[in-house]
Every structure is written in C-alpha cells, then in structure tokens.
Amino acid sequence: MKQEFTITVYTENQIGLLNRIAIIFTRRKINIDSLNTSPTEVDTVHRFTIVINETEDVVRKLCRQIEKQVEVLKAYYNTNDEIIWQEMALYKVPTDVIAEKAKVERLLRERGARVVAIRQDYTVFETSGHREEIEGLIKALEQYSLIEFVRTARIAIIKDSKGFHAKLKEFESEQPAEELVENEFLNQQDKVFSM
Amino acid sequence: METLELIKEETTASKVENISGSEAVMRALIAEGVETIFGYPGGAIMPIYDALFDHDETLKHILVRHEQGAIHAAQGFARTSGKTGVVFATSGPGATNLVTGLADAQIDSTPVVCITGQVFAHLLGTDAFQETDVINITTPITKWNYQVTDANEIPSALAKAFYIASSGRPGPVLIDITKNAQVQKFDFAGYKKCDHIRSYRPKPIVRKEYIEEAAKLINEAKKPFVLFGQGIILGQAENEFKAFIEKAGIPSAWTILGLSALPTDHPLNVGMLGMHGNYGPNVLTNECDVLIAIGMRFDDRVTGRLDKYAKQAKIIHLDIDPAEIDKNVKATVPVWGDCKETLPLLTELVDRKEHKEWLQKFREHTKQEEEIVIEKEMHPSGEEMSMAEVVDVLNELTGGNAVIVTDVGQHQMVGCRYAKFNQSKSNVTSGGLGTMGFGLPAAIGAKYGAPEREVVAIIGDGGFQMTLQEMGTIMQYGAAVKILILNNNFLGMVRQWQELFNAKRYSFVDIQSPDFVTIAKGYGIEGKSINSRKDLKAALQQMLDHKGSYLLEVMVGKENNVFPMVPQGCSVAEIRLK
Numbered sequence: 109m110k111q112e113f114t115i116t117v118y119t120e121n122q123i124g125l126l127n128r129i130a131i132i133f134t135r136r137k138i139n140i141d142s143l144n145t146s147p148t149e150v151d152t153v154h155r156f157t158i159v160i161n162e163t164e165d166v167v168r169k170l171c172r173q174i175e176k177q178v179e180v181l182k183a184y185y186n187t188n189d190e191i192i193w194q195e196m197a198l199y200k201v202p203t204d205v206i207a208e209k210a211k212v213e214r215l216l217r218e219r220g221a222r223v224v225a226i227r228q229d230y231t232v233f234e235t236s237g238h239r240e241e242i243e244g245l246i247k248a249l250e251q252y253s254l255i256e257f258v259r260t261a262r263i264a265i266i267k268d269s270k271g272f273h274a275k276l277k278e279f280e281s282e283q284p285a286e287e288l289v290e291n292e293f294l295n296q297q298d299k300v301f302s303m
Numbered sequence: 304m305e306t307l308e309l310i311k312e313e314t315t316a317s318k319v320e321n322i323s324g325s326e327a328v329m330r331a332l333i334a335e336g337v338e339t340i341f342g343y344p345g346g347a348i349m350p351i352y353d354a355l356f357d358h359d360e361t362l363k364h365i366l367v368r369h370e371q372g373a374i375h376a377a378q379g380f381a382r383t384s385g386k387t388g389v390v391f392a393t394s395g396p397g398a399t400n401l402v403t404g405l406a407d408a409q410i411d412s413t414p415v416v417c418i419t420g421q422v423f424a425h426l427l428g429t430d431a432f433q434e435t436d437v438i439n440i441t442t443p444i445t446k447w448n449y450q451v452t453d454a455n456e457i458p459s460a461l462a463k464a465f466y467i468a469s470s471g472r473p474g475p476v477l478i479d480i481t482k483n484a485q486v487q488k489f490d491f492a493g494y495k496k497c498d499h500i501r502s503y504r505p506k507p508i509v510r511k512e513y514i515e516e517a518a519k520l521i522n523e524a525k526k527p528f529v530l531f532g533q534g535i536i537l538g539q540a541e542n543e544f545k546a547f548i549e550k551a552g553i554p555s556a557w558t559i560l561g562l563s564a565l566p567t568d569h570p571l572n573v574g575m576l577g578m579h580g581n582y583g584p585n586v587l588t589n590e591c592d593v594l595i596a597i598g599m600r601f602d603d604r605v606t607g608r609l610d611k612y613a614k615q616a617k618i619i620h621l622d623i624d625p626a627e628i629d630k631n632v633k634a635t636v637p638v639w640g641d642c643k644e645t646l647p648l649l650t651e652l653v654d655r656k657e658h659k660e661w662l663q664k665f666r667e668h669t670k671q672e673e674e675i676v677i678e679k680e681m682h683p684s685g686e687e688m689s690m691a692e693v694v695d696v697l698n699e700l701t702g703g704n705a706v707i708v709t710d711v712g713q714h715q716m717v718g719c720r721y722a723k724f725n726q727s728k729s730n731v732t733s734g735g736l737g738t739m740g741f742g743l744p745a746a747i748g749a750k751y752g753a754p755e756r757e758v759v760a761i762i763g764d765g766g767f768q769m770t771l772q773e774m775g776t777i778m779q780y781g782a783a784v785k786i787l788i789l790n791n792n793f794l795g796m797v798r799q800w801q802e803l804f805n806a807k808r809y810s811f812v813d814i815q816s817p818d819f820v821t822i823a824k825g826y827g828i829e830g831k832s833i834n835s836r837k838d839l840k841a842a843l844q845q846m847l848d849h850k851g852s853y854l855l856e857v858m859v860g861k862e863n864n865v866f867p868m869v870p871q872g873c874s875v876a877e878i879r880l881k
Contacts, residue, residue, distance in 0.1 A: 120502050124438055124448070131443050172626040178447045178467055181502045279501040 324454030345393025348420025374404025379748030395433030410735030446474030471505025518652030528591035534598015556584035583668030611874035687860035710742030710766035740769030830854030
C-alpha cells in the first residue's frame with residue numbers, strides 16, 4: 109500500500125550530489141513530493157529531506173540505492189508517525205481586505221499567522237505547520253483575494269534519532285567497530301528468518 | 304625546538320615540487336601502477352597529452368580510432384587483468400562517445416577510470432566549443448564522477464577515483480579536468496593513495512549469524528543449487544568458491560558474467576542460466592529447495608518471469624552490494640560481504656555431502672538437451688555450418704585455454720554456451736548492457752590485459768560493422784587478436800525473435816556486409832573466409848598459428864536459432880528446447 113514516507117539522507121556537501129540522488133527517483137518514474145536540503149548539527153554533513161508517496165518495499169530499495177552513492181553517509185525512511193515535521197508558507201493578501209474585513213483578521217489570528225511585511229497594497233503572512241493546516245488557510249483565504257502563495261518543502265526530525273555526531277565517528281574510523289550495525293534495518297527485518 | 308621545526312619544514316619543502324596539473328595526472332597514474340592507457344586526444348585534453356609525451360616509456364598509450372573503442376578496450380583490459388582500465392578522451396564529443404562504454408561498465412561492474420578534458424573553467428556553461436555537461440550526462444552511469452577545476456585537486460581526485468573504481472563492487476569513474484587545471488602550476492606534495500572515504504563503505508560487515516543461518520539451511524537441504532556470477536571473479540574468490548561447492552557437493556550454474564570462474568569440466572559445473580542457458584539449470588531452479596546465489600544479481604534474462612521464479616526455494620544471497628539483496632528476488636538469508644571472506648566462513652560450517660541423486664537430475668536434463676539441441680548443433684545434417692560446431696572445433700584446438708571475447712547476439716549466446724574454459728578471467732562479454740560493437744575493442748584491451756594468452760574475439764557480422772575501425776588500432780600497435788566472424792548475413796538474434804514471435808516478419812534484419820577479408824587486408828591484417836565444413840579445422844588452426852592478428856570469417860547457416868530458450872514473460876521452467 110502506498111503511503112507518505114519521509115526519507116532523510118545524510119551526505120557530504122558535494123556539488124552534483126543532488127542530481128545523483130534525484131535521478132534515483134526519476135529513473136524509476138517516482139515523483140518527489142517535496143525536497144529540502146539543509147545543514148545538520150555536524151559541521152560538514154548535509155541532509156536531504158525527501159517526501160514521496162510509495163510502498164514501503166519500494167522506499168526501502170530506494171534508500172539502499174541512495175546509500176550506495178559514494179558521498180551518502182546514511183539514508184533513513186520513516187512514516188509520518190515516526191517523525192516531527194513542519195512546512196512553512198507565505199501568503200500575500202491585499203491590505204485593504206484585511207483592514208476592512210474583521211473576519212480575515214480573525215481567521216489569521218486563529219491560524220496563528222504572523223505578519224512578515226506590510227505595504228500599502230498588500231500584506232505578507234507566514235504560517236508553519238502540517239500540510240493540511242497550510243492548505244486549510246489557503247482555502248479560507250481564497251475567497252478574500254489571495255494574491256500569491258508559496259509553501260516550503262517539508263523539514264522533519266526523526267523522533268528516535270540521536271543525531272549524527274556519534275554515527276559520523278563510526279564512519280570516520282578506518283576499521284568499523286564490531287558493534288557497528290551497518291544497515292540497521294536488518295535488525296528490524298524479522299522476516300529474514302522466515303522458514 | 305625551533306631548529307627541529309625548521310629542519311622539518313625544509314624537508315617537506317624539498318619534497319614539494321611545482322608542477323602542472325597534467326604532470327600531476329601522470330604522477331598519479333604511475334603511482335597507481337598504470338601501464339596502459341587507451342585514448343584519443345583533442346583540444347581540451349592537449350596539456351595532458353603533452354605531459355604524456357614525456358612519460359611514453361612508463362605509460363603505454365594506445366591510440367584507438369573512436370573513444371567508444373577506448374573504453375571497451377579498457378573494459379576488456381580490466382576483465383582479463385583484474386586491474387583498473389584507464390581511458391583518456393577530450394571534452395564534448397570525445398566524452399559523449401564514452402557514454403555507451405560507461406553504461407556497459409556500470410551494469411557489468413567493471414573498474415575503469417576515465418579522464419576527460421574539459422573547456423577552461425571560466426567557459427563552463429557558456430556553450431563553448433566542444434563543451435558538454437559531461438558530469439551530468441554520466442552521473443547515472445558512473446559509480447562516481449567529479450569535475451576538477453583547480454590543479455590542487457588533481458592528486459586527491461585521482462586517488463579517490465582509483466580507490467572507488469576498484470574497491471567494493473567495482474565500476475566506472477569519470478574525472479573531468481578543465482583545461483586551466485591541466486596547465487596550472489601548483490605545489491605538488493607527493494601522491495598519496497586513497498584507502499578510506501568516510502561516506503563510502505566498499506564492503507559491508509560480515510554478520511556471523513547470517514552465515515550460521517545460511518549454513519543451517521544448506522545442511523538441511525536435499526536439493527541445494529548454487530547460482531554464481533561475476534562476483535566470484537571480481538572478488539578473486541575462485542578457489543574459495545570451489546572449496547565451498549566441493550565440500551557441500553552442490554551443483555552450480557553460472558550467469559553469463561560468471562562464466563570461467565569455474566572450469567567447464569568441473570563435475571559440479573552444470574551449465575548456464577538464463578534465457579539461452581542450459582535446460583537443467585533453468586528447469587531445476589524451480590525444483591531446488593535451497594537456492595544459493597553468489598555474486599549475481601538476478602537479472603531478468605536469468606530469472607524469466609519473477610513471480611514464478613524459484614518460489615518453492617529458500618534463497619540465500621551472497622553479495623557485496625547491499626542494494627542487490629531483495630532487489631529482484633527476496634532473500635531468506637542475506638549474506639552481505641565480500642565472497643572471498645564469506646565463502647570460507649560458510650565452507651567451514653557446511654557438512655560434507657554429495658547430493659548424488661540431485662546431481663543426477665541435472666545430468667538427465669543435460670542428456671535431454673544433448674539429444675534434442677546440442678547434437679544437432681554440433682553435427683548439423685545440412686551443408687550449412689552452425690555457430691556451435693565452429694566453437695566446438697575452436698575448443699578442440701585451444702584446449703579451453705584461450706580468452707574468448709564475444710560481441711552481442713546469437714554468436715554470443717552460442718559462444719558462451721559452448722566455449723570451454725580452464726581458467727578464470729577468460730570470458731569477456733557485454734552482459735548487462737548487451738552492447739553490439741563491444742567485441743573487437745574489448746578483445747584488443749583483453750590482449751593487453753593478458754598478453755601471454757591467446758585472445759579470440761567471436762563476433763557477428765552486425766556487431767563487427769559497428770566498431771571495425773578498431774582494426775586500425777590493431778594495425779598500429781600489433782595486438783595479436785584473433786577475429787572470428789560468424790557471419791549469417793542477418794542480425795540473427797532479432798531475426799530469431801521475429802521468426803518466433805512476429806510471424807517471420809523480418810523487419811530490417813537483413814544486413815549486408817562488406818568483404819571483411821579485403822577490409823582486414825586494408826588494415827594489414829591477414830584473413831580468410833570459408834563456407835565449407837571441410838575447411839573449418841584447418842582454417843581455425845591457421846588463424847591460431849598466425850603470429851599477429853588474423854581475421855577468419857566463417858559463413859554459417861542463415862536462419863539458425865539459438866535454443867534452448869526461455870521466451871520473454873515465461874518462467875524458467877517453461878524453457879523451450881525447440
């Protein structure tokens with residue numbers, strides 16, 4: 109069954125790597141719903157957050173193909189209940205509509221929208237949250253002459269992640285430690301011994 | 304204290320040399336033990352060629368006739384020598400001509416390092432003369448690629464290139480060097496080989512518990528069956544492999560790239576897998592109880608219809624590349640790691656067994672195949688010669704000691720089915736990509752990779768015409784490659800499919816050939832064409848006895864088909880004998 113998965117990829121910061129990762133999806137004609145690149149808590153390590161809608165089997169294979177790339181340190185995939193995630197959006201609305209209509213003001217207040225810029229002709233608001241919350245506000249604002257809208261990619265933190273500092277140490281050591289579990293899904297894969 | 308530091312600084316300083324980026328490329332190649340380079344010069348790689356001019360005694364450069372020839376030659380070199388092949392090409396068309404070879408090396412896991420020239424860094428993205436975005440074009444078909452725009456990066460980029468190309472699951476690497484970096488002088492502090500990249504783990508860690516689990520399955524098995532691929536050859540684990548199957552007494556079948564890892568006449572060698580493989584291995588894949596796949600990737604030409612593939616069996620999959628496990632066939636027990644390490648561990652835990660009855664089943668199937676297919680192929684009743692009988696006589700004359708290079712098509716299937724091999728690294732073919740035109744240039748490279756060995760390139764009339772210009776390379780450098788053209792005056796494999804599946808609608812497979820012997824003569828290569836069985840043995844002997852390169856064209860039956868055959872979309876058990 110297809111569902112939303114968030115793939116977190118820890119990488120070196122290397123030109124061309126975005127393409128190398130992207131073509132793993134495009135080659136298989138898989139649409140990327142959202143993609144974000146970001147620094148991490150570790151100085152030299154970068155992270156990609158990719159959202160796709162696929163079956164777990166496909167996502168697992170994709171992660172292995174991603175991890176196979178030389179400059180990729182690690183790729184994880186998670187369902188939505190295993191992560192904390194946010195998206196951010198900006199909305200441009202005519203200033204006079206907000207000034208005149210108390211309803212709009214209330215709506216923005218209820219949705220926790222913050223003003224980023226006010227001009228005579230328009231005002232820009234910002235919200236962050238899950239996709240549904242953002243989409244809800246667009247819908248509501250549409251009837252009040254929403255001029256422009258933009259949403260960011262998803263950023264996500266894996267709930268049980270301990271960060272990448274310790275992991276990186278393992279990668280840096282020439283000889284991997286005995287207890288290093290290279291591909292931890294093996295441990296979760298209870299189907300392995302299916303006799 | 305101060306004096307000490309001063310001395311230290313001086314010694315380092317004396318080691319630092321101010322050299323050009325191009326010279327650094329030469330130093331790197333020499334340090335990596337490279338002796339042979341296949342290449343073709345051009346504007347953007349001229350500084351590198353200029354530096355090469357001073358090293359022509361250490362670095363032998365083979366000037367090919369087309370860059371595709373260079374990379375196929377490098378592949379052939381890598382396959383017979385076990386070393387990394389090296390290619391030089393210029394920017395733009397020079398680099399794009401490498402694309403087919405890169406894709407071929409990628410899918411067949413061949414270690415190759417390509418160095419391409421690129422326009423000056425300040426011209427990147429301006430549509431400059433002979434500028435193409437080589438890095439992005441080659442990203443999906445390289446294990447790794449990198450663009451160097453500053454000479455200071457050259458030593459480390461090349462060190463990484465050689466390390467990545469040859470370690471773990473090998474593959475092609477491309478380094479694109481802008482012209483300014485080639486001419487730029489910089490302080491070269493010596494070349495250090497790369498042996499670790501933190502984000503790259505060439506070998507997964509061997510997990511003992513999986514070895515134990517695999518051994519348990521094998522020990523309980525009544526009908527175990529081994530499938531082996533090129534992983535054995537790439538891992539140089541031929542002996543470890545033999546020790547394993549001999550102790551456990553398991554019949555073993557090979558993929559087209561695994562061919563020659565186990566001698567043909569080994570009692571446990573039961574033949575070839577896949578679409579045109581042997582009868583027993585295909586049928587019994589769906590009867591075995593434990594399937595042990597070693598260094599192979601369950602290509603669709605091997606598995607046929609996946610949902611009917613070995614469903615009854617427990618699958619043990621040994622591979623160095625974690626991405627291969629469960630990719631096509633779900634493994635019951637995955638054994639990740641270099642088979643050179645995992646096989647001895649497994650051998651230690653398996654019981655010594657013979658599986659006589661089970662092996663006998665393979666023999667019975669072989670007998671059936673011999674009666675229905677092989678006998679007719681080896682001794683055709685008509686006047687027309689068959690490809691198989693040519694290969695059979697060749698076996699007799701070489702004793703199975705030659706390197707056999709094949710192109711792609713019917714002759715490739717026949718060559719692989721019938722050629723005999725006594726030693727590893729003897730079969731060079733384009734397996735995954737199926738690149739017509741691979742044969743001749745790959746044979747040239749194979750000869751440089753194993754100069755003391757006889758190299759016979761079996762090529763069809765179609766594929767030969769794709770890269771026959773490389774006879775010019777043979778002419779110039781004298782590689783003693785024996786070219787055996789099996790000419791059926793057709794693009795035979797496609798014609799076979801058209802016959803079987805398209806109601807004999809022979810759409811554009813009727814290919815005309817020039818007089819190959821005359822063309823060879825033009826290149827200073829002696830040759831002969833025969834169309835009669837009585838001349839076959841003598842002609843083959845003459846070809847093998849000839850000191851230099853030689854071309855023998857054998858006219859074979861026009862409409863012969865390769866059987867057995869697993870039709871596309873069918874299960875391996877539905878293999879047809881006729």
